[in-house]
Amino acid sequence: MSSAKKNRFSKAWLNTHLNDPYVKLAQREGYRARAAYKLKEIDDIESLLHPGQVVVDLGSAPGSWSQYVRNRLARGGAVQGTIFALDLLPMEAVADVHFLQGDFREDAVLQQLEALLAGRKVDVVLSDMAPNLSGIASADAARIEHLSELALDFARRWLQPHGALLIKTFHGSLYSQIVQQFKQTFRQVKAIKPKASRDKSAETFLLARELKDGGG
Numbered sequence: 001m002s003s004a005k006k007n008r009f010s011k012a013w014l015n016t017h018l019n020d021p022y023v024k025l026a027q028r029e030g031y032r033a034r035a036a037y038k039l040k041e042i043d044d045i046e047s048l049l050h051p052g053q054v055v056v057d058l059g060s061a062p063g064s065w066s067q068y069v070r071n072r073l074a075r076g077g078a079v080q081g082t083i084f085a086l087d088l089l090p091m092e093a094v095a096d097v098h099f100l101q102g103d104f105r106e107d108a109v110l111q112q113l114e115a116l117l118a119g120r121k122v123d124v125v126l127s128d129m130a131p132n133l134s135g136i137a138s139a140d141a142a143r144i145e146h147l148s149e150l151a152l153d154f155a156r157r158w159l160q161p162h163g164a165l166l167i168k169t170f171h172g173s174l175y176s177q178i179v180q181q182f183k184q185t186f187r188q189v190k191a192i193k194p195k196a197s198r199d200k201s202a203e204t205f206l207l208a209r210e211l212k213d214g215g216g
Helices: 003-018 021-029 036-046 064-073 107-117 137-158 175-185
Strands: 054-058 082-087 097-101 122-127 159-170 186-192 203-211
Touching: 021 036, 036 064, 036 186, 036 203, 054 064, 054 137, 064 082, 064 097, 082 107, 097 107, 122 137, 137 159, 137 175, 137 203, 159 175, 175 186, 175 203
Parallel strands: 054 082, 054 122, 082 097, 122 159
Antiparallel strands: 159 203, 186 203
């Protein structure tokens, strides 16, 4: 892409972004990203989050999903429940959220989480993780599938039997394979495209509930 085309694309994206109603709403309501409203819409429809739960937010930076969970679990200003956020990137602190920076595949990070859980299982695992896309369809599909597998493996290990896993994924050549992996692990699997997800985006969300055979 030429520099002139890149500049036109950047200006068009910026104009769309600044005029996006969800961007404006996020700025008004103090959320760090418009992504909070994707989770809110899914939660409103599916009754996913409730006070008293243990919730893990994978790939949490910049923190808008953690912010929403915190607000959702609060009653009279106090949070009822426990929220953990994990990311390779640093994340500005969110009140009442335990943030662990590092790779959740590494034992050191998982040991920290295990110590904080103190024997409890997780009620809801959230993942808004997305890969850096190369534009090469086969490579991007493999990266997307890999992230879904990471979230699935995490859920198998930490989720309570009647818990829920919500991930962001993308339509592509391996999408049906991702759905099938979820159906092999969970009793209920549902694809959701919230209104806050841009029409042009290939992203969709998979909500899975109730581990088969009680999980890992």
